[in-house]
Ligand SMILES: *[C@@H]1O[C@H](CO)[C@@H](O)[C@H](O)[C@H]1NC(C)=O
């Protein structure tokens with residue numbers, strides 16, 4: 001609600017500002033008319049008065065404020081549209097809430113915050129969360145509807161041809177499967193995914209799959225893993241022209257290139273499900289697709305068994321890709337260690353400063369012996 005008020009205030013402020021600018025310009029013009037060119041200063045006062053009256057008269061007329069009225073109408077229209085669009089989306093979200101909630105409740109022990117399943121993020125985005133299921137830590141869903149409340153965003157959606165969709169991201173247990181990268185995406189998205197997703201571009205290659213519909217492009221890291229994964233029923237689903245599954249990723253690496261070496265390597269299953277109109281048939285199909293996604297969680301964890309050489313290859317690829325990060329981590333560790341040693345030494349020297357001459361002599365003797373011992377141990381080590 002606060003957001004609505006902010007948008008409304010912003011729109012009204014813009015309109016007031018624009019109206020003020022236009023009014024000021026008109027006033028300036030009117031004043032300009034009152035003082036015609038200096039070249040005719042001899043105009044008689046009667047004529048000037050007439051001009052003044054003429055200039056003042058239209059200012060009172062409504063027709064002079066056409067633009068301002070138009071802007072106010074536009075602002076009112078936008079506010080009305082915001083509420084109407086938000087209401088429409090709330091109705092659509094309500095239609096989807098039941099099947100999503102049922103699918104989640106069938107598979108997770110905790111859904112939503114206990115009372116509410118879909119949590120409103122904006123007028124067109126709802127979030128859902130679930131946890132408590134074998135093989136995974138939690139699942140997050142994102143219901144993305146058309147921005148019916150915002151004409152500009154709506155136009156953008158229409159131009160980009162994006163569908164209303166439900167994105168499901170399941171964060172799997174660390175030991176659920178040997179991490180590999182797989183992606184099946186619509187052909188038109190292939191270039192962007194292959195270029196922009198760090199995990200896909202680093203580990204996977206475009207795979208030619210004669211048996212997969214040409215609507216999809218498959219990125220595969222391990223032929224072993226991909227073949228088993230497609231056997232789950234995923235191949236049929238990708239080949240089904242009516243399928244609602246738009247995109248699917250299975251990954252153990254971040255989608256964006258890590259900035260530091262302390263990055264998370266969560267194992268994830270990500271699926272994008274296109275939302276048809278929420279008719280009973282549409283709802284049934286979404287439910288089926290969602291059930292398949294959760295079935296895949298079990299399948300990946302239980303049915304995929306990679307050959308040892310495949311597992312070794314996956315591990316090697318990660319070692320190679322993360323070399324730079326491992327080096328950075330080691331360097332940071334060494335620096336931290338060196339700092340601890342230096343701090344300790346400084347503290348000790350501070351103590352020495354405060355000592356009496358007698359104590360200091362003792363300390364110097366101890367220090368000398370310590371150095372000697374260090375030298376000796378170094379020498380014996382060298383001899384060995
Ligand atoms: C998930 O849900 C489906 C049907 O909705 C059910 O058949 C399956 O057993 C569930 N899986 C788990 C792990 O609860």
Ligand SMILES: *[C@@H]1O[C@H](CO)[C@@H](O)[C@H](O)[C@H]1NC(C)=O
Pocket residue numbers: 211
């Ligand atoms: C492709 O599909 C056909 C028929 O469904 C099957 O016999 C064949 O083994 C499949 N090929 C591959 C590479 O999966």
